[in-house]
Structures are given as structure tokens and as C-alpha cells.
Amino acid sequence: MHNMLKILRSIPLFQGLSESQLGQIRDIARDKLYDKGKEIFAEGEEGDGFYVVASGQVKIYKLSLEGKEQILHIYGPGNSFGEVAVFSGKRFPANASTLLKSHLLFFPRTAFVSLISGNPSLCLNLLADLSMRLRQFTVQIENLTLKEVPGRLASYLLYLSDEEEQGDRLSLGISKGQLASLLGTIPETLSRILSRMSSADLIEVKGKEITIRDRDGLQELAETGKLGG
Amino acid sequence: MHNMLKILRSIPLFQGLSESQLGQIRDIARDKLYDKGKEIFAEGEEGDGFYVVASGQVKIYKLSLEGKEQILHIYGPGNSFGEVAVFSGKRFPANASTLLKSHLLFFPRTAFVSLISGNPSLCLNLLADLSMRLRQFTVQIENLTLKEVPGRLASYLLYLSDEEEQGDRLSLGISKGQLASLLGTIPETLSRILSRMSSADLIEVKGKEITIRDRDGLQELAETGKLGG
DNA sequence: TTTTCGCCTTGACTTAGGTCAAGGGCAAGG
DNA sequence: CCTTGCCCTTGACCTAAGTCAAGGCGAAAA
Numbered sequence: 001m002h003n004m005l006k007i008l009r010s011i012p013l014f015q016g017l018s019e020s021q022l023g024q025i026r027d028i029a030r031d032k033l034y035d036k037g038k039e040i041f042a043e044g045e046e047g048d049g050f051y052v053v054a055s056g057q058v059k060i061y062k063l064s065l066e067g068k069e070q071i072l073h074i075y076g077p078g079n080s081f082g083e084v085a086v087f088s089g090k091r092f093p094a095n096a097s098t099l100l101k102s103h104l105l106f107f108p109r110t111a112f113v114s115l116i117s118g119n120p121s122l123c124l125n126l127l128a129d130l131s132m133r134l135r136q137f138t139v140q141i142e143n144l145t146l147k148e149v150p151g152r153l154a155s156y157l158l159y160l161s162d163e164e165e166q167g168d169r170l171s172l173g174i175s176k177g178q179l180a181s182l183l184g185t186i187p188e189t190l191s192r193i194l195s196r197m198s199s200a201d202l203i204e205v206k207g208k209e210i211t212i213r214d215r216d217g218l219q220e221l222a223e224t225g226k227l228g229g
Numbered sequence: 230m231h232n233m234l235k236i237l238r239s240i241p242l243f244q245g246l247s248e249s250q251l252g253q254i255r256d257i258a259r260d261k262l263y264d265k266g267k268e269i270f271a272e273g274e275e276g277d278g279f280y281v282v283a284s285g286q287v288k289i290y291k292l293s294l295e296g297k298e299q300i301l302h303i304y305g306p307g308n309s310f311g312e313v314a315v316f317s318g319k320r321f322p323a324n325a326s327t328l329l330k331s332h333l334l335f336f337p338r339t340a341f342v343s344l345i346s347g348n349p350s351l352c353l354n355l356l357a358d359l360s361m362r363l364r365q366f367t368v369q370i371e372n373l374t375l376k377e378v379p380g381r382l383a384s385y386l387l388y389l390s391d392e393e394e395q396g397d398r399l400s401l402g403i404s405k406g407q408l409a410s411l412l413g414t415i416p417e418t419l420s421r422i423l424s425r426m427s428s429a430d431l432i433e434v435k436g437k438e439i440t441i442r443d444r445d446g447l448q449e450l451a452e453t454g455k456l457g458g
Numbered sequence: 459t460t461t462t463c464g465c466c467t468t469g470a471c472t473t474a475g476g477t478c479a480a481g482g483g484c485a486a487g488g
Numbered sequence: 489c490c491t492t493g494c495c496c497t498t499g500a501c502c503t504a505a506g507t508c509a510a511g512g513c514g515a516a517a518a
Contacts, residue, residue, distance in 0.1 A: 404496095405495080405496065406495070406496080416495080416497085417497080417498085419496095420496065420497050420498080421497085421498080423497095424497085424498090
């Protein structure tokens, strides 16, 4: 069997905890395995615990009545989700499902809450984690309402390029359809804007592989939110 | 002088704390008074503490380069803000300024963080508070991207009506211009939609006073996100 | 190799809502 | 009382982006 402690140690949320504290955490964790494209939970369900991604990829999203999807987050190894339901004492505020075959760790609510009480550093880690997420949401709202789609796309590409640390080359880790949903638009629009940005020599697109050709131009687009002539 | 302990006791964040704990909190709190329309902090400033509204009203907002404003929250007595900068260890992610003359309590970062460490219930309160705020953001993003402006307005009116508990009468606590910015639109559009909703006999508008005339209709509008012919 | 199936792209068209410009109304101050 | 200023409303117009419909392309299956 894989070494659960090794996984736990690599998770930012559990950084700085002692071996015995990690041991306690391991004792309440449960493994959950999902194939690609499976529902983990749905908005409105009782939140009886939260999850950490050990491997794979997960999307957190909202659906409108007509079936349009807005992705709120895409999480990979080391990220956690579902805490909001645990700490607010309410139901899950959004849906979660896997984008890839995934190995998740599940932490039951009551056991975890009692762990926190005697564990200030875990608590501070959690506060930091939720704060970072709030910060991300402010950026997302800014992007969605103060920028047009080209500006949002430019921000996202620059963000990815930072993450991946591969110079000017980057790979969208997700399908273009999912990217459209993350950016608050639809595949047709995304497709058109990618080709506009290619014509403007800002980027070069080959499937999911993208090369940044004019970083400053992208940066300006991301800031102003508009794709000038 | 006003009784600070009495104020602290009324704040949700400090609910369930003992008198001695409240005493510690009082000891690190600092009063801050602001006139209407004053800046409390700006996006990007160092976050050296957080605030609680004792009286008055505060908006948290983002600005685009061209000066368009998106309001993220409007906070009144009992609400806190600025924690994100404190716990994430980063700068303020948005701007804050007063909508009314306000009395705020300021909690310096380092003093407050050390208070938390020995105080599990305060910590759980904070986790609950941040979680509720994350939940609100998911709703806000859903509204902004999956609903059209009439749907967002309908949601907001129903929400206000719940808050105020005055049956079908309610009062926008803010100017229509500010409301437009909160809903992710502009005053002209808001104005047009208010009159469309009046013509459709969903509501009756008299300045900032609004009467709900067709609650079910509003509810449907809020859910579907579209104002049908 | 050929077929199939998802996913992506492209084109023509529609529309929600933003922009620009011109008043209207009400409250505060002279 | 009149004036000033602010906020709100209304109208005409424009544009970003959504909808609908038709292919195209590449990977996996046959």
C-alpha cells in the first residue's frame, strides 16, 4: 500500500505539523478512488466532510437551470475542497466532479473538527487556506465583471505560464470546453478569441500546447481587459 | 465612553467567548472613526490588521483601470473585513471605503494572531466566518455569470426582503448607482430594468422604497435568470 | 485502412447590455 | 423663492458575445 503519511506531508494544509499530529490526521482519513468524469458531490448535499486531492484533477462548479456550467476552481494534487460545508455547518455550495481518474482523501467532519480544537497550527493553516481562496475569488469576480473575455484569457494564460515554469511554452491542462466554462464563456467564443490572439501574434496555439509570443502584449491585455484593434 | 465589551459581545465573530477572552480582545482593539465616503484601505496595501464594523456601512470593491467599480460586499454593524490579508499573509485584495459615517474597530495583526493560538473557539468562529464568505462568493459568481441582470436584481430584492423582515416592503439601503455596481452593471441598465419590472407588475418602486407585488414571479425570475417577454 | 465519435472551429445572425448624450426631479443652500 | 448640484431616467446607438447550424479534424475503434 502507498504511504499515506508521505502524501499528507506533501499537502500544504498540513505543512508544519508534527509527526504525531500527522498520525492523528492519517487515522481519520479515508481513501476514495474515482474514475474520470464521476460526481463527488452535488450542490445542496449534506457536507459530512472534506476532501484532499492525492492525485488526479477535480472541478468545482455551478450549474444554471438551463444546464450552463460555471467552473469555480480546478484542483490538482495537494489541494483541498469541501471545507466550506464543514465549517459553515451548511450544505455544499457547489458541485464537484473529477476531470481525471483521481485518488482523494476524505476527512469526516466531526473527527476533523475535534482535531482542530487542540491544534492551533492546523487551525492557522486552515485560515490561511480559506483566505487564499477568498482572495482567488476576488480576482475571479474582477476578471468576470471588469474584463472582457480576451482579458480573462490573457490573465489565465499568464497565470498558467507562471505555474508551469516552462518559459513561454505552456499546456492547458484541461479541454478548451472546460476552459471556456472556467472563463465564464462558451467554446465558440473561446475559439474565436484564440484565433484573434494568434492573428495578433500574441500567442501560438497547437491543440492544448500554447506558446507565448508577446508577453508584454498579453500582460497589457490582461490589465486593460480589452483587445484593442 | 461607549462600552466596548457590549459592542464586542454583539459581534457574531466573538460569539460564545468567555468574558476573559472578550477582555483580551478588547485590550487589543483600537477605535477608528470615519466620515462618509472615506477610504479605509486600498487594494495592494500591506494588511496589518482587520476591521469590525461597530456602526455605519462599508463597501469592499475592485476597480478596473478605466475606473469601473465592482462591489464585492457591503458590510454593516457586526460584520468584519480584512481578515484575508491577515491570515494569508498577503496584501489587501480589494479596496474598502465607508458608505456612511462609521465607527470601526481595528485589530492589529500580530496581537490578534497570537490570541487565536490559545483560543480554539475563536478559531472555529473565524473558520465559520470565512466559510460563509466563500459561500457568498460562489453565489455571487453564479449570479454574475449564469444569470442576466434582471435575475440578479430579483435575487437581490428577495434577499433584502428576507433580511429586513418587513413583509413585502423593503428599502434599498444604498443608492441605485451603488446597487448597479454590486450587481455588476451600470446605473442606466439598472434603471431600465427596474422600470421593466414595474411594468410587469413584479414590483413597485418609489425612490429607494420598493414593494414586492408578485413574489412568485420574482422568485422564478431569480431562478431562471431571464425576464421572459 | 476506414469509420466513428468527441471536440473544436467557422460562419451568419441575434441580442443583452454598455456607451453617449440629453434632460428631469428633488434636496440643500443661498 | 430660485439656484445649484447630484442622482436618476430616457432615448438612440453600438458592440461583445451568445445562439444556431454546418462542417473539420484527430484519436481511438473496427
